[in-house]
Amino acid sequence: MTTTVLLVDDHPVVRSGLRAVLDTDTVHVLGEAATGEEAITLAAHLHPDVVLCDLRLGAGIDGIQTTAALRALIPAPAVLILTTFDRDAEILGAIEAGAAGYLLKDVAPEVIIEGIHRAAKGDMFLAPDLASRVLQGMRNPLPRLTDRELEVLRLMSTGAANRDIARTLFVTEATVKSHIAHIFTKLDVDSRSRAIHLAQETGLI
Amino acid sequence: MTTTVLLVDDHPVVRSGLRAVLDTDTVHVLGEAATGEEAITLAAHLHPDVVLCDLRLGAGIDGIQTTAALRALIPAPAVLILTTFDRDAEILGAIEAGAAGYLLKDVAPEVIIEGIHRAAKGDMFLAPDLASRVLQGMRNPLPRLTDRELEVLRLMSTGAANRDIARTLFVTEATVKSHIAHIFTKLDVDSRSRAIHLAQETGLI
DNA sequence: GTCGGCATCATCCAAAAGGTTGAGATTCAG
DNA sequence: CTGAATCTCAACCTTTTGGATGATGCCGAC
Numbered sequence: 001m002t003t004t005v006l007l008v009d010d011h012p013v014v015r016s017g018l019r020a021v022l023d024t025d026t027v028h029v030l031g032e033a034a035t036g037e038e039a040i041t042l043a044a045h046l047h048p049d050v051v052l053c054d055l056r057l058g059a060g061i062d063g064i065q066t067t068a069a070l071r072a073l074i075p076a077p078a079v080l081i082l083t084t085f086d087r088d089a090e091i092l093g094a095i096e097a098g099a100a101g102y103l104l105k106d107v108a109p110e111v112i113i114e115g116i117h118r119a120a121k122g123d124m125f126l127a128p129d130l131a132s133r134v135l136q137g138m139r140n141p142l143p144r145l146t147d148r149e150l151e152v153l154r155l156m157s158t159g160a161a162n163r164d165i166a167r168t169l170f171v172t173e174a175t176v177k178s179h180i181a182h183i184f185t186k187l188d189v190d191s192r193s194r195a196i197h198l199a200q201e202t203g204l205i
Numbered sequence: 206m207t208t209t210v211l212l213v214d215d216h217p218v219v220r221s222g223l224r225a226v227l228d229t230d231t232v233h234v235l236g237e238a239a240t241g242e243e244a245i246t247l248a249a250h251l252h253p254d255v256v257l258c259d260l261r262l263g264a265g266i267d268g269i270q271t272t273a274a275l276r277a278l279i280p281a282p283a284v285l286i287l288t289t290f291d292r293d294a295e296i297l298g299a300i301e302a303g304a305a306g307y308l309l310k311d312v313a314p315e316v317i318i319e320g321i322h323r324a325a326k327g328d329m330f331l332a333p334d335l336a337s338r339v340l341q342g343m344r345n346p347l348p349r350l351t352d353r354e355l356e357v358l359r360l361m362s363t364g365a366a367n368r369d370i371a372r373t374l375f376v377t378e379a380t381v382k383s384h385i386a387h388i389f390t391k392l393d394v395d396s397r398s399r400a401i402h403l404a405q406e407t408g409l410i
Numbered sequence: 411g412t413c414g415g416c417a418t419c420a421t422c423c424a425a426a427a428g429g430t431t432g433a434g435a436t437t438c439a440g
Numbered sequence: 441c442t443g444a445a446t447c448t449c450a451a452c453c454t455t456t457t458g459g460a461t462g463a464t465g466c467c468g469a470c
Binding site: 413414417419425 | 443
Binding site for chain 2: 456459460
């Protein structure tokens with residue numbers, strides 16, 4: 001039985017590659033989308049069994065938002081994330097948004113095909129080298145930062161000093177320091193550079 | 206007249222995509238390599254007109270080292286860098302290593318084909334949106350950091366405090382501070398987070 | 411040999427960052 | 441309504457960072 005697939009990637013070359021690799025007797029590629037918006041429209045019309053979606057989609061909404069929107073369709077396609085990156089926060093975010101699986105782009109074509117079939121059957125499918133990491137991430141969840149704290153953290157990571165952050169957010173430096181103190185406590189670090197490094201490593205920002 | 210090409214990319218899917226997109230009446234794909242080492246061996250035997258090479262090649266040597274090695278072959282193929290990333294230092298590094306051009310992966314297939322033909326003729330070919338940036342980069346060259354300074358910068362970017370850096374490098378904190386002062390002057394910044402951010406943005410680290 | 415670049419270290423001072431504690435205001439769920 | 445979380449701010453203090461200046465030794469270029 002053939003599984004129908006919609007490809008979502010902002011790189012034409014990757015779409016062509018996926019199409020060439022996937023379009024076999026067990027998988028049928030219904031269409032391609034370059035953006036998340038396009039993917040949602042196409043999926044609503046084509047009703048693919050599975051949507052194969054990149055996380056980074058250039059302009060417009062990202063893969064996680066796309067996943068959430070796709071899963072809200074009726075009938076909802078299974079969403080398989082296929083990406084180059086393996087940042088923890090993003091994997092967990094994608095799964096929270098309803099993704100059926102997560103594959104890295106450097107896997108062999110057969111693994112992608114297997115993942116598609118598994119996703120179509122309603123299974124979860126994680127690239128083997130990611131599975132342990134995800135479980136690890138769920139045991140050691142990154143503390144939840146509030147929106148404001150994330151905003152401060154992002155500004156910090158661009159090299160902004162407390163004064164700069166205060167000016168950007170229209171608050172006093174005391175407030176910024178307060179947020180930063182909370183961030184440090186939650187991330188268990190004691191310097192902005194460590195906080196930045198940790199945040200970048202885990203995909204928090 | 207057809208131009209012969211060797212593909213170098215660590216992602217099977219991208220290689221398939223490139224092959225599907227490029228193998229036309231004017232371009233002939235001679236072979237594919239997944240690593241830089243493989244690319245050099247293959248190029249020495251197949252004598253392609255052009256090598257289309259990703260910058261990030263997973264394990265092993267990177268695209269810039271591969272470029273340099275390829276350009277040392279006789280006859281030397283033209284090397285066209287095709288990558289997702291657009292960091293300044295890498296573009297300039299690739300060109301220094303002898304690359305004939307630099308393309309971003311999100312361009313249309315026709316642009317890649319045009320780039321291949323131009324490279325085969327000995328022209329330089331830069332993605333249009335990169336050209337101005339590269340010229341800009343050559344007018345405002347990033348100051349050359351010494352090896353030691355780069356080492357310190359890299360440690361800084363992992364969140365290490367001066368004391369940590371000093372311990373790692375077996376020098377005193379005073380020395381670390383001295384290096385950092387030089388780094389700041391050269392990069393024209395006044396805080397480690399800004400230095401880290403700039404270094405990451407420009408691909409310095 | 412001399413000069414310049416580099417790495418090493420030191421001292422002194424000022425500024426920024428970080429830690430602690432506490433507190434007012436708002437919002438939102440139970 | 442009450443309590444918890446969040447965002448805001450303040451005062452105080454310690455540590456870290458950054459800036460300025462200068463000194464030593466090494467090495468390679470001229």
